[in-house]
Amino acid sequence: MARRENPEINAGSMADIAFLLLIFFLVTTTMNVDSGVSKKLSEKPPEDYVPPVIKEKNIFEVNINRDNDLLVEGDRMDIKDLKEAAMAFIDNGGGEGKIDEGVKTGPCTYCQGEKSPSSSDHPNKAIISVQSDRGTEYGTYLKVQNELIKAYSELRNRLSKERYGIPFPELEEAYKDDRSNTELKKKVEDIKKSYPEIISDAEPTSN
Amino acid sequence: MSKFGKKKKGMPAVNTAALPDIVFMLLFFFMVTTTMRETDLKIENPRLPNATEVKKLEHKSLVSTIYVGKSKDAARHGTGYNRIQLNDKIATADDVPAFIINERSKVSEAEVPFMTTSIKADKESSVGTIIDIRLKLRDVNALKISYSASPGDNN
Numbered sequence: 137m138a139r140r141e142n143p144e145i146n147a148g149s150m151a152d153i154a155f156l157l158l159i160f161f162l163v164t165t166t167m168n169v170d171s172g173v174s175k176k177l178s179e180k181p182p183e184d185y186v187p188p189v190i191k192e193k194n195i196f197e198v199n200i201n202r203d204n205d206l207l208v209e210g211d212r213m214d215i216k217d218l219k220e221a222a223m224a225f226i227d228n229g230g231g232e233g234k235i236d237e238g239v240k241t242g243p244c245t246y247c248q249g250e251k252s253p254s255s256s257d258h259p260n261k262a263i264i265s266v267q268s269d270r271g272t273e274y275g276t277y278l279k280v281q282n283e284l285i286k287a288y289s290e291l292r293n294r295l296s297k298e299r300y301g302i303p304f305p306e307l308e309e310a311y312k313d314d315r316s317n318t319e320l321k322k323k324v325e326d327i328k329k330s331y332p333e334i335i336s337d338a339e340p341t342s343n
Numbered sequence: 344m345s346k347f348g349k350k351k352k353g354m355p356a357v358n359t360a361a362l363p364d365i366v367f368m369l370l371f372f373f374m375v376t377t378t379m380r381e382t383d384l385k386i387e388n389p390r391l392p393n394a395t396e397v398k399k400l401e402h403k404s405l406v407s408t409i410y411v412g413k414s415k416d417a418a419r420h421g422t423g424y425n426r427i428q429l430n431d432k433i434a435t436a437d438d439v440p441a442f443i444i445n446e447r448s449k450v451s452e453a454e455v456p457f458m459t460t461s462i463k464a465d466k467e468s469s470v471g472t473i474i475d476i477r478l479k480l481r482d483v484n485a486l487k488i489s490y491s492a493s494p495g496d497n498n
Contacts (some may be wrong), residue, residue: 142355158368170400172461172489182483200470270471274411275392277470278490282394289396298446 173281180335194256196225196264200280202271215279222264222287225250226331231257246295246330258268259291259331267338291331299327383431386412389465394492405457406489407446409439411464411472424468427476436475439482463491 141203181187198205198218206213208221229247244258256262264284268277289304296304300323307327311320369409389412400406410428414420426433429442449454464473480488 142353144355144358154369169455170406170461170489170491171397171494172400172491173394173457174398174487174489175395177477177486177488178483179486232370255370268470270469270474272470273466274464274468274470274473275466277473278392278394278492281490282396282492285396335479337474340394340470 139266154257164278173278173285175281175335190263191257193227193254193264193326194232194261194276196256196262197220198264198266198280198284200266200268200272204273204276206280215276215283218230218280218283218288219290223291224285225256225264226259226262226287227314228255228262229258230255233258233262234261246298248294260329260334262334264335265338266335270340272340285333287335292327295330296327299323347355371392378486383417384410385413385428385431385433386410386426387465388412388433389463389491390467391463391491391493392466393495394490395494395496397492398489400459400461400489402457405450406452406459406461407443407459408463408491409442409476411462411468411476413465423471436472439476439483443480443483443485457487458485459487459489460485461489461491 147331153312176320197207201207206218208218213221226249227247228249228251229244230249230251230308231252232243233242236324241258241260247259249255266277266284268280293304296302296307300307306326307320308324311317311324389410403429411424412426412428413422413424414426414433419424420433427436427439428434434442443460447458450458458481462473477488479488
């Protein structure tokens with residue numbers, strides 16, 4: 137009665153288990169994707185460049201001092217209120233828009249702001265100027281930038297829903313998937329042009 | 344009755360036919376999940392700020408990364424969160440243009456306008472350092488930048 141035959145264990149399902157594990161890991165691992173707040177710098181101005189005269193009311197001034205406090209249009213403000221203030225400023229629409237390649241854009245028809253004469257004329261004229269100190273913490277600076285971008289994206293989103301019935305991120309996503317679609321392209325550009333993101337960085341103070 | 348009477352005898356050998364499957368599975372798993380880091384970090388891993396309006400960086404080959412943070416070797420580079428690392432050494436803002444030009448030479452000319460500079464800076468670094476870098480980037484016309492941040496809303 138010694139061992140004569142060695143019948144094998146059925147290992148047919150081993151491959152199934154292996155695949156199960158493989159799929160499990162594939163699904164659950166997140167690869168770390170680099171993400172960040174993207175910005176486009178302005179080009180270096182030529183040496184004899186004279187900056188255009190901009191009306192005081194079209195500039196929304198944000199100052200961050202080196203203790204990371206915020207001064208907005210001359211008043212102290214908390215970061216959490218910044219978005220609302222920026223939105224009110226951009227969306228004011230108190231006057232005529234800028235002249236774009238000889239074509240007047242006229243008053244802002246889609247703005248829902250107060251139309252106050254002492255705030256911005258038109259979203260395409262509204263400039264947000266951020267001035268920070270050299271000693272300001274980078275974290276605070278980025279938080280401010282984030283709030284300002286959020287103000288713009290919220291306005292764009294609102295307009296996109298109004299005009300095309302879908303949120304702006306979805307519209308952009310659809311365009312990204314189908315670059316050749318001219319209709320989508322027109323829509324995306326229309327929204328972007330209606331609320332152009334004009335955030336400028338002023339020369340930092342140092343002391 | 345004899346059908347049920349048979350009894351298997353002895354120790355069966357374990358089948359190892361599936362072993363290659365498992366090994367390949369592990370191999371693929373590691374291949375997929377490992378991200379190569381070309382540069383050794385000479386600064387402490389920057390604690391990225393949080394932001395909600397983040398965009399994913401596409402085309403890894405077109406991204407050049409500048410790290411800003413606290414040096415690991417405080418005796419040599421001093422404390423403070425304003426050390427700049429380019430490639431694998433601590434540098435100053437003046438070295439940024441050379442770094443960008445070097446990065447550009449690695450990609451084809453048609454792709455140069457799509458190159459993005461990602462600034463991975465610690466929360467506590469100062470804006471002055473970032474602005475120095477930014478001015479240098481503007482000098483060499485590297486205008487697309489991305490302030491690296493982790494998505495999220497806390498703090």
